[in-house]
Amino acid sequence: MFVRAILIAAAAGAALAAQIGAVQAQAPGSKTLEQVKARGFLSCGTGPGVVGFSMPDDKGVWTGLDVDFCRGIAAAIFNDPEKVKFVPLTAKDRFTALQSGEVDVLARNGTWTLSREAELGLLWVGVNYYDGQGFLVRKKLNVNSALELSGASICVQQGTTTELNLADFFRSNNMKYEVVAFATSNEAVKAYDSGRCDAFTTDVSGLYAEKLKMANADEHMVLPQIISKEPLGPAVRQGDDQWFNLVKWTNFAMLNAEELGVTKANVDERAKSNNPEIKRLLGTEGDFGKALGLSGDWAARIIRHVGNYGEVFSRNLGENSRLKIERGYNRLWNKGGIQYAPPIR
Amino acid sequence: MAEGYKLSPTRPAPWNDPRWRGALWQILTLALIVWLAWHAVDNAIVNMRARNIPTDFSFWNQPAGFDISQTLVSFSSASSTYGRAFLVGLLNTLVVAVLSIAVATIIGFIIGIARLSDNWIVARLAGVYVEVIRNTPLLLQLLFWYNAVLKAMPGPRESISFPGGIFLNNRGLVLPEPQLAPGFEWVAGGVLLALLGALIFKVWASRKQGTTGARYHAWPVLIGLLIVLAGGAVFWQGTPVTFTLPELRGFNFTGARINPEFVALVLGLSLYAAAFIAEIVRAGVSAVPRGQTEAGEAIGLSRGDVLRLVVIPQALRIIVPPLTNQYLNLIKNSSLGVFIGYPDLVQIFMGTVLNQTGAAVQIVSITMAVYLVISLVTSLAMNLYARRIALKER
Numbered sequence: 001m002f003v004r005a006i007l008i009a010a011a012a013g014a015a016l017a018a019q020i021g022a023v024q025a026q027a028p029g030s031k032t033l034e035q036v037k038a039r040g041f042l043s044c045g046t047g048p049g050v051v052g053f054s055m056p057d058d059k060g061v062w063t064g065l066d067v068d069f070c071r072g073i074a075a076a077i078f079n080d081p082e083k084v085k086f087v088p089l090t091a092k093d094r095f096t097a098l099q100s101g102e103v104d105v106l107a108r109n110g111t112w113t114l115s116r117e118a119e120l121g122l123l124w125v126g127v128n129y130y131d132g133q134g135f136l137v138r139k140k141l142n143v144n145s146a147l148e149l150s151g152a153s154i155c156v157q158q159g160t161t162t163e164l165n166l167a168d169f170f171r172s173n174n175m176k177y178e179v180v181a182f183a184t185s186n187e188a189v190k191a192y193d194s195g196r197c198d199a200f201t202t203d204v205s206g207l208y209a210e211k212l213k214m215a216n217a218d219e220h221m222v223l224p225q226i227i228s229k230e231p232l233g234p235a236v237r238q239g240d241d242q243w244f245n246l247v248k249w250t251n252f253a254m255l256n257a258e259e260l261g262v263t264k265a266n267v268d269e270r271a272k273s274n275n276p277e278i279k280r281l282l283g284t285e286g287d288f289g290k291a292l293g294l295s296g297d298w299a300a301r302i303i304r305h306v307g308n309y310g311e312v313f314s315r316n317l318g319e320n321s322r323l324k325i326e327r328g329y330n331r332l333w334n335k336g337g338i339q340y341a342p343p344i345r
Numbered sequence: 346m347a348e349g350y351k352l353s354p355t356r357p358a359p360w361n362d363p364r365w366r367g368a369l370w371q372i373l374t375l376a377l378i379v380w381l382a383w384h385a386v387d388n389a390i391v392n393m394r395a396r397n398i399p400t401d402f403s404f405w406n407q408p409a410g411f412d413i414s415q416t417l418v419s420f421s422s423a424s425s426t427y428g429r430a431f432l433v434g435l436l437n438t439l440v441v442a443v444l445s446i447a448v449a450t451i452i453g454f455i456i457g458i459a460r461l462s463d464n465w466i467v468a469r470l471a472g473v474y475v476e477v478i479r480n481t482p483l484l485l486q487l488l489f490w491y492n493a494v495l496k497a498m499p500g501p502r503e504s505i506s507f508p509g510g511i512f513l514n515n516r517g518l519v520l521p522e523p524q525l526a527p528g529f530e531w532v533a534g535g536v537l538l539a540l541l542g543a544l545i546f547k548v549w550a551s552r553k554q555g556t557t558g559a560r561y562h563a564w565p566v567l568i569g570l571l572i573v574l575a576g577g578a579v580f581w582q583g584t585p586v587t588f589t590l591p592e593l594r595g596f597n598f599t600g601a602r603i604n605p606e607f608v609a610l611v612l613g614l615s616l617y618a619a620a621f622i623a624e625i626v627r628a629g630v631s632a633v634p635r636g637q638t639e640a641g642e643a644i645g646l647s648r649g650d651v652l653r654l655v656v657i658p659q660a661l662r663i664i665v666p667p668l669t670n671q672y673l674n675l676i677k678n679s680s681l682g683v684f685i686g687y688p689d690l691v692q693i694f695m696g697t698v699l700n701q702t703g704a705a706v707q708i709v710s711i712t713m714a715v716y717l718v719i720s721l722v723t724s725l726a727m728n729l730y731a732r733r734i735a736l737k738e739r
Contacts, residue, residue, distance in 0.1 A: 092700050099396040120703050121397025141596075151595035153516055155686075158696045163411040167422035170412075178516075178597075179412045180606070182686045183696060191686060194495045195515045196605065198596050238397065 032104055032236075032243035033077070033293050041083040044070035045103035048088040051209035052317045052325070053109045053129075062086045065316045066107035068306050069128060069234055072250050073105065075305040076298040090184070091160050095120050098237060105247050107234040109203070111161050116235075125248035127233045128309075129317075130329040130338060131203040132226030133165050136211060139221050141198060146225035150175035155197035157185040162202055165228040189213070199223075203230050208323050246292045253299040255341035256281055257308035259332055264307035267300055280344050288344055299344070309339065389706065404702040405431075411697055413688045415604055427698050434693035435715060441610055441689065442676045442719070448615035449675060450668075453622025458652075460627050471623065478620035484681055486617055491609035491685040498605070501597045510590040512598055517605050519598040521588035528582025535578040539570035606687040610679065618675045625667045629660035661734050669727035673720045680716075690715060 036042050046054035046066055054064040071081035087103050098106040099121065109131070110116070112124040135154075137143050146169070156162055158181035170177045180197055182188040189210050192200035200210065207222045214220055234251070236244050257263070260278050262270045271282045279285035282303075283296035292298065306312060310332075314320045318327060331337025359365040393400050405428045412422045417436040420429055459471035478486070498515035499505065505513045512519040543566050550561040579585065591600030633656050641651035680691040690712060699708045 092696065095703060096398075096705055099398055119397065119399065149596075151597060153597065158692065158700075160700065163697060164701070167410055167412045171423055177412075178414055180414050180604075180686045181688065181692065181697065183683045183692065187684060187686065190492075191495070194492065195498075195500055196495055196686075 032240045033246060036077060036104055040078075041085050042070060042074045042077065042105070043085050043087060043103045044073075045089045045094055045097050045106040045108050046070070046086050047108045048090055050109060050206065051212065052205060052321060052323045054086070054088070054107070063316065065129060065312060066109060066234070068312045068316065069107045069251070069254075070105065072254060072302040072306045073247060075301045076246070076250055076253075076294055079301050079305075081305040091157065092183075095122065098122060098235065101237070104243070105234055105236050109205070109232040110235055112231045112233050112235075113161065121238045122235045123238055123244050124231075124233045124235050125244065126251045126341075127231040127339075128251055129205065129232040131205050131230040131232050133162055133201060133228040133230060134204040134207055134226050135199045135201050135223040136192070136207045136220055137199045137223060139219055143198075143223070146223050146227060147173060147175075149177065149199060151177065152198040153178040153180060153196065155180050155182065155188040155192040155200045157182060157188045157202065160202075161228070161230070166201055169227040185210075203232070205232075205317065205323075205325060208325055212322060242293055246294065249292060249344075250302060252341040253281065253302055253344070254306070254309040254312065255332070255339055256344060257299065257303045258310040259334070259341070262303055262308060264303060264305075264311055267303045271300060277343070277345075286345070393706065398706070399702065399704045400706070402704075402707055404698075404704050404707075407702075409698070409701075411701070413693060414686075415607060415688055427702065430698055431690070431694050431711070434688065434690035437688055437693075438679055438690040439719070441607065441614070441679050441682065441687070445611050445614040445618065445675055445679065446672055448611065449618035449622055449671070452615060452619035453671075454626050456619060456623035457626025458630065460623060461630055475620045475623050478617055479624075483613065483617050483678055484684060487609060487613040487681055487685055490613045491605065494605050494609050494612075501593065504593075504598070510588070510600075512591055514598075515605065516597050516602065517608070518603045519591045520601045520603070521590050522599075522601045523586045523588055526583060526585055526587055528578065529585040531578040531582045532575055532585035535574035535576075536571065539567060539574045542570045542574075543567035604687075606682070606685050609685055610682045610687045614675055614678060617678070618671050621671050621674075622668060625664055625671065626660070628667075629662075629664035630656055632663050633659045658734065662731070662736060665727060665731040665734065669724055669731075672723050672727065676719055676723060677716060 044067075046062065046064075049055050050064070050066075052064055053066045054062060055067075056062050067086065070084050070086070074084045075081045077083075087097065089097050089103075089106075089108055094106055094108050094110065095116070097103050106122075107128075109129065110124075111131075112127065116122055117124060135146050135149065137149075143149060150170075150173075154166060154177055156166060156179060163179070163181060166177075166179065180188075180191060182191060185202065185206070189200060191197055193214060200207070202210070204222060204226060211217050211220050211222065234247060236247050256277075257267075260270075260275070260281060262278060262281065267282065270278055271284055273279065276285060280288065282300040283289055283298065287296050289296045289298040307315070313327065313330060317323050317325045327335075327337060329338050331339065333340040356362070390400055406426050408423075409425050409427050409430045410422050411430075413420055413430065413433055415437055416433050417440065418429075418432060419425075420433050456471045456474055459467050460475070462468045462471070495515050498513065501514045501516055503514070504519070507513070510521045543563050546561075546566045547563040550563055554560055589600065591598040637655050637659065638651055641655040642648075646654065679689060682689045683692040683696065686692075695708055695712050699705055702708070
C-alpha cells in the first residue's frame with residue numbers, strides 16, 4: 001500500500017518533470033506561423049478596452065485599429081478575419097505575455113522604444129499610429145498650455161512610459177508637480193473626474209477617448225502641447241524572422257493599398273488593373289506571398305476583409321468614428337503625413 | 346524453524362527494519378523535492394535568458410526616472426534609483442500598516458467592549474457596525490472611502506479653512522509646515538529626560554506598591570518634570586519649532602500635506618480590521634469567568650478598575666493569538682492601496698519598477714520576501730508578548 005503510494009508519487013513527479021522539459025523545448029525561435037496554422041487561430045494581445053484601438057462593442061465584438069490589424073494577419077493566414085483570439089492585457093503584463101508565448105503578436109498601442117526592443121527581446125514591426133503624450137484639463141482652470149501646469153496634481157496610469165515622460169517634462173521645464181499614479185487607467189480617470197487632479201495625462205489618442213467618457217465632455221479640453229514621441233505599433237518576439245516579416249508586411253500592405261487606392265469595396269475590381277504595383281500587391285503578378293509563407297493573394301485577403309489603412313483609421317479613430325481624431329502625422333507621406341511603406345516587389 | 350527459534354529478538358535485515366526503511370523513504374522524498382525545485386529554477390532561468398528577460402539584479406542601481414506622490418525619504422526622478430524607490434514604497438507600506446494597526450486596535454477594543462455593554466443602544470450600534478463592516482468586501486470599502494472622501498471635498502480654491510492655518514480640500518489636508526529652530530535639540534532632550542524620569546519613578550512606584558501596598562501616581566511627576574525640563578529649555582532657547590502657514594499658490598496650497606489616498610487607506614483598513622478585532626475582544630472578555638468580576642467588585646475595585654486590572658489581563662491571553670492573525674491580514678491587505686493610488690510597495694515596486702525594468706521574477710520574489718519578513722516579525726513580536734502575559738503556573 002505504502003509502496004504503491006510512493007510509486008504513484010514518483011510517477012507524478014516524473015510526469016511533471018517531463019512537462020517542464022516540454023516547456024523548455026518550446027524555445028521562442030520555433031516557427032510561430034506553423035504553430036498558428038496548427039492551432040487554427042491567431043492569439044492576439046490587445047488592450048483591455050481602449051476606445052478606437054481595442055474595445056469590445058455592445059455585441060461583444062472586438063473593434064479598433066489594433067484589433068483590425070490582428071484581423072488583417074488572420075485574413076492573410078486563414079482568409080478569415082474571425083480566426084483571432086483576442087487576449088486583453090494590462091499595461092503591466094503585456095510584454096511578459098508576448099515573451100512567454102501566450103500571444104503571437106502584441107497589438108496593444110505599445111510605444112516603440114529602444115529598451116523594449118533591446119532589453120525585452122521584442123521587435124516592433126512598424127508604426128500603425130503616431131501618437132504623443134498630452135494633458136486633459138478642465139476648461140474652467142483657464143490653462144492654455146502645458147507650461148502653465150506648474151504645481152498641478154496630475155493623475156496617471158502607472159507602469160508605462162507616460163510616468164517617465166511626465167517626470168522628464170516637468171524636470172526639464174523646472175516645474176513642480178504632484179503625481180498620483182493608479183494601477184488602471186479607469187481609476188486614474190475617475191480620480192481626475194472627481195477633482196483629485198488638475199490634469200490627466202496619457203497619449204493624446206487616449207485623452208480623446210477618455211474625454212468622451214466624461215459626464216460633461218465639453219468641460220474638458222486637450223492641451224495643444226505634445227510632450228513625447230509615442231510611435232505606437234504591433235510587436236513580436238525576437239528569434240522568428242519569418243513571423244516578424246509576415247506581421248511587418250501586413251502593416252505595409254495596408255499602407256500600400258491606401259496609397260494605390262485599393263479599398264475593401266474595389267479590391268476585386270482593381271485586381272484586374274494594369275498597374276504593376278497593384279498587380280504585385282494583390283498577387284496577380286509575382287509570388288511574393290510565398291516568401292512570407294502565405295499564398296499569393298495574401299494582401300488581397302487583408303484588404304477584402306479588413307480594408308486599407310485609411311479605411312481602418314477612419315472607421316476606428318477618424319471621421320467615421322466617435323473619436324473624430326485628425327489624421328495629422330498619420331496621413332500618408334504624399335498627403336503631408338509620415339506614414340510611409342516600402343514597396344512590394 | 347523450531348530449531349532456530351530464539352526468544353530474544355535479532356536485528357532484522359536493513360530492508361526489513363522499519364527505521365531504516367522510513368529514513369530511506371524520507372531521503373528519497375527530500376531528493377525528489379530538491380530535484381524538482383532545482384529543475385524549476387534552472388528551467389525558469391534558461392527560459393528567461395532565451396526570451397531576453399533580465400535574470401539579475403543590476404536594475405537596482407539604475408536611475409528610476411519617475412516621481413512618487415508620498416515620500417518619507419527624499420526621492421527625485423532626476424537622481425534616485427530603483428533601489429531608492431523600493432525603500433520609499435517599503436516605508437509607505439510600513440507607515441500605513443503601523444498606523445492602521447494602532448487605530449484598528451483602539452477602535453476594535455472600544456467596539457468590542459461596547460458590544461458587551463448593558464446599554465441596549467450602545468450594544469446594538471456596535472453590533473450593527475461589526476456586521477456591516479465585516480460582511481462587505483474590503484476593496485469595496487476602500488473605494489467607498491476614497492471616493493466618499495474625495496467627492497465630498499471642495500477644490501483647492503474653495504478649501505474649508507480651520508483655525509491655525511489648516512485647510513481641507515480634495516487634495517488632502519494641508520497643515521502649516523514645521524521648521525526646526527536652532528534650540529530644538531535642547532527641548533527634545535528635555536522632553537526625553539522628563540519621560541525617562543517618569544518611567545524610572547513608575548518602576549519605583551510599582552515596586553513600592555508590591556511591597557507596601559502604597560500607591561504613587563506617575564503622571565504628576567511626568568507633568569512636573571516636563572514643565573521644569575522642557576519648559577526650561579524653551580525659556581532658555583526660545584520656541585523650538587516655527588510654522589510656515591500654507592498659502593494658495595497656483596493650483597494648490599504650499600505646506601505640509603496629508604494625501605487623501607493615505608487617509609482613505611488608513612481609514613478603510615483600520616475600520617475593517619476593527620470589526621474583526623471587536624469580535625475577538627468580545628470573545629476574550631466573555632471567556633473570563635463572571636466570578637472574577639464579582640471578586641474584583643468584592644474587594645472594592647471600581648468598575649473601570651475591574652475591567653482594567655482583572656478582566657482585560659485575563660482576556661488578553663485569549664485575545665492575543667487571534668489578534669495576531671488580524672494584524673497579519675491588515676498588513677497584507679495594505680497592498681490593496683494600489684487601487685486607490687496609494688504609493689505603497691506593491692504600487693511602486695511591483696507596478697512601475699517592474700514595468701520599466703521587466704525584471705518580473707526578481708521583483709515579485711523580493712516583494713513576497715518583504716511581506717513574509719514583515720509578517721514573521723509581527724508574528725514573532727506578538728508571540729513574545731503572548732508568552733509574557735501567559736498564565737505563570739508555579
